[in-house]
Amino acid sequence: MLRLRLRCRALSQLLPPPSSSPISQLLGYHSRLLSAAAPVVSPNPSFAVEDYLVSTCGLTRAQALKASPKLAHLRSAANPDAVLAFLAGRGLSGADVAALVAKDPKFLCTKVDKGLSPIVAGLSGLGLSDPEMARLLSLAPHKFRCRSIVAKLHYYLPLFGGSLEKLLRAINFNTNLLCCKGRVEPNVAFLRECGLGDRDIAKLCSSIPRMVTANLERVQTMVALTKGLGVPRGSRMFRHALSAVAFLDxxxxxxxxxxxxxxxxxxxxxxxxxxxxxxxxxxxxxxxxxxxxxxxxxxxxxxxxxxxxxxxxxxxxxxxxxxxxxxxxxxxxxxxxxxxxxxxxxxxxxxxxxxxxxxxxxxxxxxxxxxxxxxxxxxxxxxxxxxxx
The missing domain is CATH 1.25.70.10 (Transcription termination factor 3, mitochondrial)
Structure with a gap:
């Protein structure tokens, strides 16, 4: 208990005072993390993951109890502290961080220098701002920590007319867009052959998101059903017909x-x-x-x-x-x-x-x-x- 109190006291000294500006908070917090005393960041067999999730990440006790088994291998707060500094740098609030960690506890284990930083650099190259990355983080934290997310957004953004807002809305309905690109690409190619433009396909991604992540055979069946209704490919009502028959037999x-x-x-x-x-x-x-x-x-x-x-x-x-x-x-x-x-x-x-x-x-x-x-x-x-x- 004494060791836990000493660690909590040391960690509280790392956190910025409420009155300081957000930028100075981030810079000060990050510099103190890098120069913190060894007992705070060194391997510690008695590191209390559940208490860390509550006191530092803002989870409820019930959330921490559920999340802590996924972090049982952690022996210090070094990497989680670095991840928290990274999240602060992306503009996430305390509530955002708590929600993210509760959704994906293993995010705290991601390496900042070899994992998250290159991803941020890649997304910045696509034109995403920090607030936009923060929204993406909140929607799909487990997908964000995979480097392939950069290539996936590079594919999806033109499909959505370059609108990240429309893409994020679609991801909000179906995060599988970020893990089923291998299915989406042939479906999109087939729908283009059927006369649909990217704008219509993007609308399908938003209104019937499961359609574009389904098996190609299923999408081909949907197109056949629209033909049975008398709605020809390429017609003005073709997209609406596809939406209507989606997942009907x-x-x-x-x-x-x-x-x-x-x-x-x-x-x-x-x-x-x-x-x-x-x-x-x-x-x-x-x-x-x-x-x-x-x-x-x-x-x-x-x-x-x-x-x-x-x-x-x-x-x-x-x-x-x-x-x-x-x-x-x-x-x-x-x-x-x-x-x-x-x-x-x-x-x-x-x-x-x-x-x-x-x-x-x-x-x-x-x-x-x-x-x-x-x-x-x-x-x-x-x-x-x-x-x-």
Missing amino acids: EKKIAAKVDHLKKTVGRSDAEVSVALPKAPFLLAKSNESLQHGSEFLISEVGLEPAYIARQPSLLTYNLEGRMRPRYYVVKFLKENGLLKRDPSYYTVFKETDTYFVEKFICPHKEAAPYLAEDYAAACGGEVPARFRFT
């Missing part, structure tokens, strides 16, 4: 198509016209499709044939978008404020800004409460003026 797709036919009450031919226009209907739940079609047919009064020609109507949010806008249009019609009936496809399709400017702002004097009622309807209420008889 023929049986599940057939069941979705059958439900869609029942939902709008149309023939195979009409559904075959609708799906190539809106393949993302396959990703909608049966309940959502049912409620949407009932509203459009029973309340709005649209014909099923019209819905089949404009199938994207079934993809819009019912309670937060279509129903409030329908209330506004019906209110305007019943009060004689519309010269002609609008296209409901336009009413539901356009942005909220367009809808407000087109259907609410011109009627501020005649209907001063319309904007307020519309906002209430978007929030799930039904204002009295929207309760039609």
